[in-house]
Amino acid sequence: MKNLFLAGTALLMLVPAFAFADTDAETFTGAKVGVDISRVRTSLRGDPGNVGATEKGARNGVGYRGYVGYDLQLGNTFVVGAEAGIGGGGRAVTQTGTAGRYTVDPGLTYDLSARAGIVPTAGLLLYDRVGYRWLRTDQKTVPSLANAGTISNRRTEGAVTYGAGAEILVSPSLSLRAEYNRTPYSRNFKANALSIGGAFRF
Numbered sequence: 290m291k292n293l294f295l296a297g298t299a300l301l302m303l304v305p306a307f308a309f310a311d312t313d314a315e316t317f318t319g320a321k322v323g324v325d326i327s328r329v330r331t332s333l334r335g336d337p338g339n340v341g342a343t344e345k346g347a348r349n350g351v352g353y354r355g356y357v358g359y360d361l362q363l364g365n366t367f368v369v370g371a372e373a374g375i376g377g378g379g380r381a382v383t384q385t386g387t388a389g390r391y392t393v394d395p396g397l398t399y400d401l402s403a404r405a406g407i408v409p410t411a412g413l414l415l416y417d418r419v420g421y422r423w424l425r426t427d428q429k430t431v432p433s434l435a436n437a438g439t440i441s442n443r444r445t446e447g448a449v450t451y452g453a454g455a456e457i458l459v460s461p462s463l464s465l466r467a468e469y470n471r472t473p474y475s476r477n478f479k480a481n482a483l484s485i486g487g488a489f490r491f
Contacts, residue, residue: 315461316362317370317414323488325468327352329379330481331395337477338391338430342384352378352482354398368406368414375399379480389432393478396425400450412458422450422472424480446474452482464488 332347354376362368381394402420409415423445430440452470459465465487473479 315412315458317360317368317408317456317458317464317490318362320357320359320491321464321488322357322491323355323464323486325354325356325376325466325484325486327354327378327482327484329395331379331382331393331479332481333382333384333391333393333478335477336384336386336391337475338384338386338389338428340384340389340391340430340432341386342391343386344384346382346384348380348382350378350380352376352398352484354484354486356488358488362408365411366408368408368416369404371401371403372420373399373401387433389430389434389437392429392431394427394429395480396427398422398424402450414456415453416456417451417453418468418470419449419451421447423447424472424474446478448472448474458490462490464490 328349329352330347330349332345334345336342354374356372356374358370358372360368360370375397377397379395381392383390383392400420400422402418404416404418406414406416425443425445428442428444450470450472452468454466454468456464456466467485469481469483471479471481
């Protein structure tokens with residue numbers, strides 16, 4: 290997985306802005322449909338499960354996301370846009386304490402976001418993103434006492450998500466991008482993602 294992201298980052302850095310002829314005539318304006326894959330790090334801190342945990346729990350996993358959106362390039366310099374996405378992935382993270390074990394298993398995620406950026410050279414976009422993300426989770430507390438029952442709970446977490454990325458136009462109908470974003474669902478539970486992906490543009 291590490292090699293995948295190194296390769297993706299290198300691709301974005303090495304593909305030149307003149308990847309197709311007549312670059313100056315192309316812009317980021319238009320609708321798009323795309324997919325991302327990501328390295329997702331989920332983490333727990335504090336003791337949200339009340340199991341007497343004193344150490345942070347964190348795990349890395351593979352995530353995926355499909356999205357639709359629309360961008361508008363204003364002149365030669367600025368781009369604004371919006372996206373709606375749905376995805377999943379990531380690995381369950383656990384805290385173990387003196388009173389038992391608490392686990393959060395991430396499931397389906399969906400989001401709405403806006404982005405804005407600059408085009409320093411034709412075909413290259415550097416942008417910031419902000420929006421809101423929802424995450425369905427299965428939460429389980431397993432008490433250390435033998436006669437105590439397991440407590441299971443399914444809930445949807447929601448929080449502001451934000452990040453930054455770079456995108457290049459490989460052709461008038463295809464773009465590639467890399468992005469890093471963070472979603473602090475609460476003081477105790479958050480997810481960070483480093484993603485690479487591509488979009489068909491219309």
